[in-house]
Amino acid sequence: MGVRELLAEAVFTRVAGEDGPDRRTRIHGEVGPRRFGPDDPIWGVHGDASMFVGGIRALLLQSLHPLAMAAVDQHSGYRGDPWGRLQRTSGFLAETTFGTVETSERAVRIVRAIHGRVHGTAPDGRPYAADDPHLLTWVHVAEADSFLRAHDRYGARRLTAAERDTYVAQTAEVASALGADDPPTDTEGLRARLEAFRPELVSTRAAREAARFILLTPPVPWTLRAGYTALGAAAVGLLPVWARRPLRLPWLPITEATAFRAAGGAATSTIRWAMQAPSTFEEPAPSAEAGSGPGRQG
Template sequence: MTAATLSLPLPLQRRLERESASLFGGDGMPQIDFSHPAGEPALAAADSVSWRVFKNPVSLFIGGVAAVLLELGEPRVRSGVWEHSSFRSDPVTRLRRTGLAAMVTVYAPASAAEAMITGVGRQHARVRGATREGQAYAAMDPELLDWVQATASFGFLNAYHRFVHPLAPAERDRFWREAQPGARLFGATGTADSEAGWEVMLAAMLPKLRAAPEIREFLAILRDAPAFPRALRPMQRLLLRAAIDLLPASAREVLELGPEAGLSRGGARLVRAAGMVADRLVIRSAPPAQACRRMGLPAEWLYRAA
């Protein structure tokens, strides 16, 4: 083990490993082997910023929720998600599948990632309809694909940057570039590839964003969904506030998520503490550690001291 890792008492470590295994596997979940075949690279390199960022479950949850809030602000995306997914009826499974898709895109062998993304594309090709205002939508619309990919990159990157470890401007731009191979496979060929590109996309999309009851319903569902073990439910609600706090001020105003919905100073400190601890805990059953072993690296390689 390196100086950068934390050791838990064995019973707690075993419980953590079981929780991780159930999160990314089990009944009804696609079976992905992140540890084989030996040596097959992922879409992102092992020394990438992406491999560092996506290993942290705290910032991953915060960033994922922030991305969904931005997506639900776009009426066409909101209608597609609300009318064609199982989120309202089975939110935990939907969250697990979304989390697994992120893990596969970053850590899985490239062949497995390409196969999964192809399957997702086939499902999305059937998603089409009209918003309640009568605007037609299709999940494969290039503008919507670009927005969804950009919000995901924004959320994951900024949650890690703010609540775990600050990243230099060059690292942040590198993260955006590293997302491009996966984005193109999803069909997002015009999404942001830098911080500056994100700012341009946000400015262009902002006039199209709208507050809606579904956004409040989404947050209410996540507050009560058993996504975390019972003892950690208060932290789950705090991480939802962190996701709201992460949103760009301009978007947050449009979505009518005021200061009362965000973090207090004490809450922000607690979230940062959780994020920093999570960044030092090696979960050997989780995709990041398995992917390291596939590439001939120690399971704790991503947690090495800087």
């Protein structure tokens, strides 16, 4: 096995888990109607290496909502099993993006059932529940904004304005199914909704600790540490200034525009190159009912 295949296996196993190849084959090879197809923006964004940057940015941004962060801090076990949490998240994204309607709906039912059991009290005394439509909307908005901005900067192909709006609308379908409250359906609505959440976002000890864990002490083997550091720097570089101060993250405009951006581009390009290794994780042929046509919904 060559360097490319070894790198692909290391990255894919970390993100998707030991059963990742089998799950990938099942998701892509399953016959049945799909909401989205290969020509849809959501396929292009969620299948691109820029998602590594977008995922880190989303976690940092989401941590700023004290109720959402309390739920993660008290229930997710991200410190003890961060890769397990990442693998469950990546699996849900894969099933709802690339899977059949049946697969997507099953994934949504499972997550909704889990959310129904997650509730408690935040350190500030307020109750929270993971199935709260308002909190679900925040999590969705932070993810959609992060994934889209990371793709704008580091994606293999830049989306047109119309494709960016379509991407937001397509992600809103999944968010609505999860119970989010009227998620935005275009980029302007996404920007406005993110701005509307700002008064609720604050610095908390849990958020600062999560940022340190994500950026400084992640359970990453030394062979991948340099690449992960580059991805983390790229993610911080995409955060707005107002989101950095509460997390005590620096704003270095010149460095971010040069060194961070170059490092992020190199890291995502390397991951993209590795994951395209044809002999490692062969892409299953799309089924006859996948993508556009009578089986397509939405």
